[in-house]
Amino acid sequence: MQIRIATTGMELWKIEHEFTNVPHVHDNWLQVTVPIQGTCHFTHERREYALQEGCALVQHPHEEHHFRTAGGAGVIIIQLQTDIWTGGVAPAPELSLRQYVDPHDIRSRFRGWTGRLLASDPVDPIAQQETEADIVAYLHHALRGNIRPAEADMPTVRQRTGDPHLARVLDYIHTHYRSALTLDELAALALQSRYHFIRSFKASVGMSPYQYVLRVRIEEAKHKLKTSNMTIVDISVYVGFSSTSQLHRAFLNAVGMSPELYRSRMRVGG
Incomplete structure (x- = not known):
């Protein structure tokens, strides 16, 4: 099962059960991959990680990555354009490669974010922008410097x-x-x-x-x-x-x- 909701500067994904993709990079996107159940077998810059639930992995622009999950596993992926992440200020705040987040907390937040985006009027950008800002604030709080x-x-x-x-x-x-x-x-x-x-x-x-x-x-x-x-x-x-x-x-x-x-x-x- 896959859920994808996108705005002009952000994509939210929830992927469950069997999934695999091919090696790729994002030119101007920051990606955070968070297993919420089971194991995510992730390859980042040709290094392999068997990520357990809550073990988030950060992919900065131009970093090659791909992953696979088996039955019973699931991940949440947050992708942000770099100007959304920085708030228009360069350089982008740095995140350590691996961080920890509470899988139950981010699962609950994901439901709230996607619910707000689905309920918002697509011709009124303020609702989407507020949700984007909430997600950026969450990432700054949950990830930046938050080494286990x-x-x-x-x-x-x-x-x-x-x-x-x-x-x-x-x-x-x-x-x-x-x-x-x-x-x-x-x-x-x-x-x-x-x-x-x-x-x-x-x-x-x-x-x-x-x-x-x-x-x-x-x-x-x-x-x-x-x-x-x-x-x-x-x-x-x-x-x-x-x-x-x-x-x-x-x-x-x-x-x-x-x-x-x-x-x-x-x-x-x-």
């Missing part, structure tokens, strides 16, 4: 060493942390033996690969505890732990309190 804690608190290997192979490993971990990762697959991405990979990873990042994966999972668990009503059991499964007890042990070691206490304090503090 798991990535903001942990500089990448590329930043530390300039090693593209180890940087690829970190990208892979942040995309697949919910899965049962193995040292062999991570070492293969770094083009190293398992034992050399463990040593080089720890030297570059300051912790072992497993400790890094745990930290990414814990940061995501903290985010879910603060922003969702998911149960502790559901969160433990969602972030990749094999059991709730494993989440409890890792969370207590990393944060110094139980997930339940952390949630209660965040709710009181909020």
Whole structure:
């Protein structure tokens, strides 16, 4: 199923179930692709990403990209002409390649945006312009500088060493942390033996690969505890732990309190 609504300076897409397109670029358009369910297999500038729900990917003008989804998956795509994004002021505000948005929030907003556009008079541009402005404001708030804690608190290997192979490993971990990762697959991405990979990873990042994966999972668990009503059991499964007890042990070691206490304090503090 595909939904497309366009104005003179913007296109909104919702694509669900099986879909694939061919590599292409947009000359004067900024695009934000947000999986809202399932996995979106996205290729951006010849780098592949298995994007999970909420893991938004930004495509600036002239950047080649394409993607595919399978049954049960879905994405929302926002395309804006660069002058709409900048508000007529150059250069365009920069967005980091990968950001996080709440998939439930953007799904709800998408319904509101499309409903307003469908209900507006096509000969009266002010309604469309107001909706465009709302979307730009949302993107500025939700995306600009909004790096997830798991990535903001942990500089990448590329930043530390300039090693593209180890940087690829970190990208892979942040995309697949919910899965049962193995040292062999991570070492293969770094083009190293398992034992050399463990040593080089720890030297570059300051912790072992497993400790890094745990930290990414814990940061995501903290985010879910603060922003969702998911149960502790559901969160433990969602972030990749094999059991709730494993989440409890890792969370207590990393944060110094139980997930339940952390949630209660965040709710009181909020």
